[in-house]
Amino acid sequence: MTTPAPNGNPSASALPSWSDGAAKQSIVDFVNKVATAGSPEFVPAADRIAVFDNDGTLWAEQPFPFQGLFAFDRVRALLPEHPEWKEKPAFKAVLENDMKALAATGMAGLVEVAMATHAGMTTEEFEGFVKDWIVTARHPKFQRLFTELVYQPMLEVLDFLRANGFKTFIVSGGGVEFLRTFSETIYGIPPDQIVGSSIVTKYEIRDGRPVLVRQPVLNFYDDNEDKPVGINVFIGRRAIAAFGNSDGDFAMLEWVTGGTGARFALIVHHDDAAREFAYDRKAGLAKLDRGLDEGPKRGWTLVSVKNDWKRVFPFDAG
Amino acid sequence: MTTPAPNGNPSASALPSWSDGAAKQSIVDFVNKVATAGSPEFVPAADRIAVFDNDGTLWAEQPFPFQGLFAFDRVRALLPEHPEWKEKPAFKAVLENDMKALAATGMAGLVEVAMATHAGMTTEEFEGFVKDWIVTARHPKFQRLFTELVYQPMLEVLDFLRANGFKTFIVSGGGVEFLRTFSETIYGIPPDQIVGSSIVTKYEIRDGRPVLVRQPVLNFYDDNEDKPVGINVFIGRRAIAAFGNSDGDFAMLEWVTGGTGARFALIVHHDDAAREFAYDRKAGLAKLDRGLDEGPKRGWTLVSVKNDWKRVFPFDAG
Numbered sequence: 345m346t347t348p349a350p351n352g353n354p355s356a357s358a359l360p361s362w363s364d365g366a367a368k369q370s371i372v373d374f375v376n377k378v379a380t381a382g383s384p385e386f387v388p389a390a391d392r393i394a395v396f397d398n399d400g401t402l403w404a405e406q407p408f409p410f411q412g413l414f415a416f417d418r419v420r421a422l423l424p425e426h427p428e429w430k431e432k433p434a435f436k437a438v439l440e441n442d443m444k445a446l447a448a449t450g451m452a453g454l455v456e457v458a459m460a461t462h463a464g465m466t467t468e469e470f471e472g473f474v475k476d477w478i479v480t481a482r483h484p485k486f487q488r489l490f491t492e493l494v495y496q497p498m499l500e501v502l503d504f505l506r507a508n509g510f511k512t513f514i515v516s517g518g519g520v521e522f523l524r525t526f527s528e529t530i531y532g533i534p535p536d537q538i539v540g541s542s543i544v545t546k547y548e549i550r551d552g553r554p555v556l557v558r559q560p561v562l563n564f565y566d567d568n569e570d571k572p573v574g575i576n577v578f579i580g581r582r583a584i585a586a587f588g589n590s591d592g593d594f595a596m597l598e599w600v601t602g603g604t605g606a607r608f609a610l611i612v613h614h615d616d617a618a619r620e621f622a623y624d625r626k627a628g629l630a631k632l633d634r635g636l637d638e639g640p641k642r643g644w645t646l647v648s649v650k651n652d653w654k655r656v657f658p659f660d661a662g
Numbered sequence: 663m664t665t666p667a668p669n670g671n672p673s674a675s676a677l678p679s680w681s682d683g684a685a686k687q688s689i690v691d692f693v694n695k696v697a698t699a700g701s702p703e704f705v706p707a708a709d710r711i712a713v714f715d716n717d718g719t720l721w722a723e724q725p726f727p728f729q730g731l732f733a734f735d736r737v738r739a740l741l742p743e744h745p746e747w748k749e750k751p752a753f754k755a756v757l758e759n760d761m762k763a764l765a766a767t768g769m770a771g772l773v774e775v776a777m778a779t780h781a782g783m784t785t786e787e788f789e790g791f792v793k794d795w796i797v798t799a800r801h802p803k804f805q806r807l808f809t810e811l812v813y814q815p816m817l818e819v820l821d822f823l824r825a826n827g828f829k830t831f832i833v834s835g836g837g838v839e840f841l842r843t844f845s846e847t848i849y850g851i852p853p854d855q856i857v858g859s860s861i862v863t864k865y866e867i868r869d870g871r872p873v874l875v876r877q878p879v880l881n882f883y884d885d886n887e888d889k890p891v892g893i894n895v896f897i898g899r900r901a902i903a904a905f906g907n908s909d910g911d912f913a914m915l916e917w918v919t920g921g922t923g924a925r926f927a928l929i930v931h932h933d934d935a936a937r938e939f940a941y942d943r944k945a946g947l948a949k950l951d952r953g954l955d956e957g958p959k960r961g962w963t964l965v966s967v968k969n970d971w972k973r974v975f976p977f978d979a980g
Contacts, residue, residue, distance in 0.1 A: 390852065467894055511854070524898045534708065535898030536829070536855070542895050547887035547913055554913070554920040556894050563895070569865035576785055576874050577860050577881070578896060580842045580853030595865055595872070602872040 358504045361497040361655040367610075368652065370645040371501060374608040378584065379508040385606040389509040393583040395539075395575060395596065396502070398516035398523060400589035401612055402531060404493040405630055406621040407484065408443060411518050412454075414477050416441075418461035432456070447628070459560035463543055466555040467521060474525040488659065491530050495612075496655045498587070502531060505585070513583070515539045515574055517567035517592055539578040541566045567592045572599035589614065590630045597635075597644060609644040611635045616650040619660065676822045679815040679973040685928075686970065688963040689819060692926040696902065697826040703924040707827040711901040713857075713893060713914065714820070716834035716841060718907035719930055720849060722811040723948055724939040725802065726761060729840050730772075732795050734759075736779035750774075765946070777878035781861055784873040785839060792843040806977065809848050813930075814973045819905070820849060831901070833857045833892055835885035835910055857896040859884045885910045890917035902926065908948045915953075915962060927962040929953045934967040937974045 362368035378387040399405035408416075416438045419429065429435035434453030437445035446453060462470065483493055502512050514533055516523060520540030527533045542563040545556040566574040572595055575583060586593070586600035589612040597609040613632060615622050624632040640646055649656060680686040696705040717723035726734075734756045737747065747753035752771030755763035764771060780788065801811055820830050832851055834841060838858030845851045860881040863874040884892040890913055893901060904911070904918035907930040915927040931950060933940050942950040958964055967974060 390846070393854075513854075520895065520898065528708070536711075536831075536896065538898065545891050545894060547890050547917070554890065554917045556890060556917075572865050572872065572874060573863050576863060577838065578854065580838065580856065599865070599872045599874075 358507075359497065359500045361500055361653060363652050363654055365652060367645050367647045370608070371504070371610070374585065374606065375504065375508050378606050379510075387584060387605060391581060391584060392505075392508070392510040393513065393579060393581050394505050394510045394585040395513045395515045395579070395583040395587070395600065396498070397588040397590070397593045397596070398514050398518055398540075400614065400630055401587055401593070402494060402498050402502075402514070403490070404483075404495075404620060406614075406623065409518065409629070410483075410490045410493075411522050413481065413490075414474065414522070415457055415461040417477060417481060418473065419457060422461070426460075429460075435460075455562070459543070462519065463558045463560035466550075466557055467545060468555070470521060470558055471525055474522055478526050486657075488657075491526055492659060493657060494530055495653070496658045496660070497653045498612075499531070499658070501587070502533070506532070510585070511537065513537045513539060513575075513579055515566065515571050515586075515596060517541055517565070517571075519543075520566075539566055539574040569595045571596035575599065584608065586610070587612070588635075590627070590632050591634050592629070594634055594638075597639070598642075601642065601644070609639070609642070610647060611639050611644055612647045612649065615648050616653075616656065619656045620649060676825075677815065677818045679818055679971060681970050681972055683970060685963050685965045688926070689822070689928070692903065692924065693822065693826050696924050697828075705902060705923060709899060709902060710823075710826070710828040711831065711897060711899050712823050712828045712903040713831045713833045713897070713901040713905070713918065714816070715889075715906040715908070715911045715914070716832050716836055716858075718932065718948055719905055719911070720812060720816050720820075720832070721808070722801075722813075722938060724932075724941065727836065727947075728801075728808045728811075729836050731799065731808075732792065732840065733775055733779040735795060735799060736791065737775060740779070744778075747778075753778075773880070777861070780837065781876045781878035784868075784875055785863060786873070788839060788876055789843055792840055796844050804975075806975075809844055810977060811975060812848055813971070814976045814978070815971045816905070816930075817849070817976070820851070823903070824850070828903070829855065831855045831857060831893075831897055833884065833889050833904075833914060835859055835883070835889075837861075838884075857884055857892040887913045889914035893917065904928070905930070906953075907932065908945070908950050909952045910947070912952055912956075915957070916960075919960065919962070927957070927960070928965060929957050929962055930965045930967065932967055934971075934974065937978065938967060 359368055377383055377385045396402055399409045419435055419438045423429060434446060434449040434456050438457060478491060483490055505512055512533055514523060514527060518540050520538055520542050523538050523540050524535040527538055544559040544561040544563045546559055548555055548557050582603045583600050585608040586597045587610045588597055601607040601609045624636060677686055695701055695703045714720055717727045737753055737756045741747060752764060752767040752774050756775060796809060801808055823830055830851055832845060836858050838856055838860050841856050841858050842853040845856055862877040862879040862881045864877055866873055866875050900921045901918050903926040904915045905928045906915055919925040919927045942954060
């Protein structure tokens with residue numbers, strides 16, 4: 345168990361993949377402040393809730409959010425049953441691996457592909473598809489399993505917070521049932537501590553067995569202003585620390601830091617094309633623009649992957 | 663910490679308010695089976711999830727679900743601002759305390775009263791109303807705070823399960839934000855382990871502060887076939903034990919016991935008019951009909967309040 349140093353200095357052992365500097369110091373200072381008995385800003389353990397975006401915050405999200413890549417692989421696998429897809433623009437773009445053409449189909453095209461690959465089966469069948477994919481599919485740039493593309497420094501933050509009495513939650517625009525198949529293994533976050541997007545499911549008895557069947561209808565899209573909504577309805581407590589990387593996380597960070605008492609917000613800025621990817625103001629759904637401008641003024645920690653992280657992925661040399 | 667007796671006999675200390683008998687024995691046997699290392703039906707701690715209905719299962723629900731009584735008190739408090747309510751059948755029935763007239767307005771009338779009293783304020787304001795009410799309002803029959811009307815034997819089950827590695831959740835048709843204001847205090851169940859009904863909330867900045875404003879639109883009604891849906895989307899694991907009392911819990915018990923491995927379901931049958939209330943097949947929303955007929959055939963434990971519980975409420979003589 346990691347314990348904060350009593351004098352507020354970062355413990356070298358707590359965040360070994362973080363370079364010494366303002367970002368690392370801000371994390372350690374916050375934890376010392378809220379978790380040290382007798383501190384004027386002490387927060388009881390029950391209220392030590394931390395929320396993390398997933399794509400781009402806990403694991404990578406380029407060249408396309410990984411759940412999208414899962415969907416594209418499902419399109420290829422299901423193609424024999426759906427020859428008509430070859431004539432549909434969104435599916436055609438996926439089959440030709442033409443991300444620009446896919447983007448041109450807009451949100452409607454993405455939703456069409458998402459529903460075709462995420463609905464129409466039981467929750468158990470869907471879980472099976474994800475579990476098969478996650479242990480075989482490889483990232484196009486790194487040729488690694490997607491579960492290897494987690495950010496080592498963020499894993500250390502998760503551990504550091506939990507060692508100091510925090511309960512850690514994911515609050516992701518990604519699908520909650522997708523995330524749950526591997527979140528406990530790679531992040532130590534159990535299924536009930538994940539807030540995410542979902543589609544409607546319907547209770548049915550099939551062959552005498554109760555099942556939930558996934559419907560091609562959106563239930564909740566956990567992004568932007570709906571991240572605070574998701575935190576409220578799923579977690580029921582305003583977290584005191586929030587971690588994100590894109591403007592889709594802005595409202596979440598604003599909501600969390602808008603509460604009373606000690607609060608903490610952190611934005612990961614992907615500025616390291618050599619070790620990972622560099623993207624920000626023009627990154628489409630992963631855009632970081634308002635956060636870059638306003639985050640620091642609001643007292644939020646801005647992390648430079650290039651400067652603040654000694655290692656990016658667990659497989660990087662330490 | 664309570665530990666199961668190694669030979670499967672109920673430990674007298676674990677469930678002191680339960681009479682010796684088949685119901686008590688079934689609980690102890692199940693816990694021994696899944697929580698004892700080396701047992702052929704051992705279940706890892708991470709999968710030891712138990713779900714509890716609230717109204718009629720953890721606390722009383724007569725003469726009307728307590729959240730309804732909260733709403734009625736809110737109607738009376740808000741009446742000066744809404745003179746028009748005197749002419750509206752549902753509100754008129756509430757003001758005259760005429761539950762028959764209210765029932766005659768149907769679900770539409772109940773929803774109208776619910777929305778008028780549960781929407782139109784921030785989540786923090788709503789929490790304040792509930793917190794004020796819960797420490798002052800009294801039950802019409804018992805003249806006790808509603809938080810005193812929890813079932814002592816069920817509190818012991820919650821403790822017994824948790825002492826044996828279970829994570830306990832509430833899965834209620836009641837409002838999740840209502841329940842969360844007191845669930846940790848009275849049940850030891852934190853806000854993020856409550857699945858319940860909810861209305862839509864909307865993120866807004868008011869006077870520079872981010873708030874969530876409760877809208878008069880239903881988001882999720884966590885009852886009947888939607889209880890399994892709620893378990894899936896909020897908890898993400900099929901619980902292995904389920905506790906309920908009305909047919910609104912039937913699908914939840916069916917879903918939980920429909921999984922593989924050791925499973926447990928229990929129905930509280932309210933048959934004790936002297937110490938509490940007696941109601942079942944004709945109890946409207948709290949009806950227990952199908953459960954009485956099919957539960958025992960399915961191997962579910964049927965609890966007679968009269969015979970199986972030595973004490974009903976904590977304030978009863980032991």
